[in-house]
């Protein structure tokens with residue numbers, strides 16, 4: 001196995017140069033090419049001597065992932081299916097916003113959380129991504145946007161997988177994101193979405209990072225949440241919300257509660273009132289998500305008038321709530337869908 005360059009810290013790259021008998025400043029040159037100039041091959045690192053580029057080629061993997069499939073929506077949303085070294089694949093989505101482009105990044109192949117409305121959960125859990133594989137998605141998107149004269153402004157860890165179930169890699173990734181010698185991006189521009197792993201929310205709170213946390217609530221009570229999200233049986237709402245309050249206290253960041261609206265399941269006015277009672281007095285924002293229908297799933301999207309009515313009930317109770325713009329509906333942008341389609345195609349289904 002070759003060493004993965006994206007997995008190395010600046011100190012480790014410096015150590016690698018020392019082992020290779022190179023002067024110390026070569027490490028800074030490599031870091032600059034990789035993290036700031038967007039090089040995707042050693043051949044592009046033209047201020048390194050040819051002999052070093054050849055040595056690196058033989059011994060080190062630069063860590064970029066090949067794009068296996070691409071879909072582009074009429075609204076500009078782009079979905080990439082990326083090839084991992086072991087033949088697994090992972091999805092990354094580029095979301096164009098007026099305020100700057102966002103990338104939606106995956107943290108696992110499949111997911112073990114089993115949320116009933118989620119396409120990613122369907123094939124079950126396959127494996128964790130490494131920190132380098134998570135970062136490769138970011139660099140891929142950043143370089144792609146740069147070539148179009150656009151800029152990656154925000155990252156959301158909301159693709160396939162539960163980031164806090166892949167704790168070690170997620171934390172190593174967030175450290176690389178903040179490191180000025182590597183991505184050098186403020187965590188204020190990053191949102192981590194979790195299904196509600198309470199002990200990990202508490203551990204993240206202890207870091208005190210200014211990272212935005214989005215918590216998938218999706219139900220106003222344990223009965224409905226148990227049906228939609230099996231994790232609720234382990235960490236019910238009465239444990240989840242105090243952990244979120246502590247996160248706000250330790251980080252100074254407001255929590256976003258995600259609420260996917262499913263027709264006749266969690267979208268009634270009584271549900272909205274219950275939700276308002278739960279969140280009353282908490283420093284938060286509610287993001288109402290119109291459901292993208294997934295073939296083969298029993299759930300249907302709420303009618304638009306019910307989505308608006310739900311928001312209005314929350315607002316009338318003083319809860320800050322917005323409706324997420326539906327993006328990529330024509331390209332199966334719900335996480336996991338492109339991967340499932342490509343897998344079915346290769347199986348001839």
Ligand code: SF4
Nearest residue numbers: 111113115118121161
């Ligand atoms: S919604 Fe998120 S946590 Fe739930 S199954 Fe899908 S990827 Fe996993």
